[in-house]
Amino acid sequence: MTTTEASPVHDVDFKLELYRSQVALRRFESRAYDLFLENYVKGTSHLSIGQEAIAAGVAAAMRPDDWTFATYRGHAHTLARGVAMTPVFAELMGRANGLMAGKGGSMHLTSVEHGVMGSYAIIGAHLPIACGAAWSAQYRGTDQVAVVFFGDGTVNIGAFHEALNFAAIWKLPVVFVCENNLYMEYTRTSEVTAVAHPAADRAAAYGLEPIIVDGNDADAVYEVARTAIERARAGEGPSLIEAETYRHGGHSRADPGKYRPDEEVAFWTSAERDPVSRYRARLVELGVDEATLARVEADVDAEVDAATEAAKAGAAPGEDLLMKDVWANGGAEWRN
């Protein structure tokens, strides 16, 4: 693998920004949970609490014109690309000021202007779609890279395997990031998977290196993503990264996650394993003073509060949106 530049990961300002990004994701998600319980967020929502280091670390390694393909658990991946909190909260609440004016909802966050090329809620479907974007970049010679996030449960669906083979044979600039949080919805992935490392153990089948990274360490995630993205940009083809992590809460909505052993939850939520507290401790060790960290946190809290209020102030989507944008001409007519 080629590493062309010295990594900025050793720079304290860079780290502080990565910390800010993780705190923002954490506090956004905590607020989203509250809003769900208060019935502001209807339908469903899937949080990334505990997994923030992956969305933040990978996004930090991307160029603004690179593409993110996310899942229904995609609030974090969307925000990490620079999308503002207000339209995301508003989308969760089904408001007209939502990111997609309420037409997509929590599971389909998309912001093309930020390179967030959709969040997909059919397991595995977006892996081949990301390949298509990468193919387009390759054909047009733009050196853009597609990064696609998915879970450990997703490695057992056919689309995963089709996409990996496709990306490998065409040497597509795509980075596959498997967030191994040990669970599908309510079943341990290991109980239904033939190999121990759901993604990494499959890499060889597609001629790829097995890559496993501590998904709760944003610096480590950043480094591994940077290498994979540079490789893709240089025309050296795809990478498959397995990032080991854990979701602190349940699968979706208000799932209490009771199917998980207490000791396991305690281990992963401890200050030593939690990506946000861990990263904070690292910054303290590097000499960043408490006041600086407190200011970052207070700024994020203020942003979350303001965004919550702005989202709540949004109107309900009007009837004009209902029959809009089925077709590229903006309409929904199917007959004359």
Add this chain to the structure above:
Amino acid sequence: MAELTYREAIARGIAQEMRRDESVLFLGEDVGAAGGVFKGTVGLFEEFGPVRVRDTPISEQAILGAAMGAAMTGLRPIAEIMFADFFAVCWDIVANEIAKTRYMTNGQMSFPLVIRSGNGGGLRFGAQHSQSVENWAMMIPGLKVVVPSNPRDVVGLMAAAVRDDDPVVFLESKALYPTKGEVPEGEIVDALGTATVLRQGSHATIATLGLMVPRALAAAEELAAGGIDCTVVDVRSLIPLDTQTILRETSATGRLFTVEENPRVLGWGAEVASIVAEEAFYDLDGPVVRITTPHIPLPAADTLEDMALPSVERIVTTIHKAMNS
């Protein structure tokens, strides 16, 4: 004016668009050097090379996923699904991803892509390589669906499909591949959503599509000899649907027959019949009658397949009986 086969018209239509626009790419299984399993794409690989005409693995989800990702980032891919029955293994990409994403994202993305596929029966291939699936595609909001019946329309509708900014499912009637027709020289570009009136009559109107068009025309000739003069409308495009032409031609004769290759239940003619019932009821002189494949998987044996698909004879007798009762 040159005489081309329906199969040659496929390559001609694709080549016309690929020459004009570098953003048009073509991918599928065995489509490149091999020229397609039905030899519908012979010559494209030689003319446009392996970068624009790409052979893929047997990965229908990847083929259509790749087309979708390419379309959302500014290309205009044409993807081939070898047999339309195989849509069942990649239907998620068609029905949930390609069809819904523009709406879900509040119009942030467009999907200017074409999915072409060999559709329907007549080749004695048995149930998994013969189904006529235009009604599958038609019932998904967000997909356009066209079915050409002759070589000229193959070229013109292919151009319209490629130039359209929405996803188009382009269904080729497999049994028509060897049939011939006149195709004018030069560029041909049709409009989606336009039916054509192929024969004008005064007693009854037949609305039909794809492989059933030549059969309906032959039936109309026989019926005319027996004193029943039929209008034949080639529907060509199911979405958008040229309802006005169908309504106008139905009102003019007072009778409507649909001739459909798809299995009976919820075939496209059911939608047409319901539109006519709502909007032209008082112009009708008798019930709308649908002539379809029965609601069965298609059998392989030639004798059985011929019984299943609407034949010239079945069209003639059905219309004759209905008009004389």
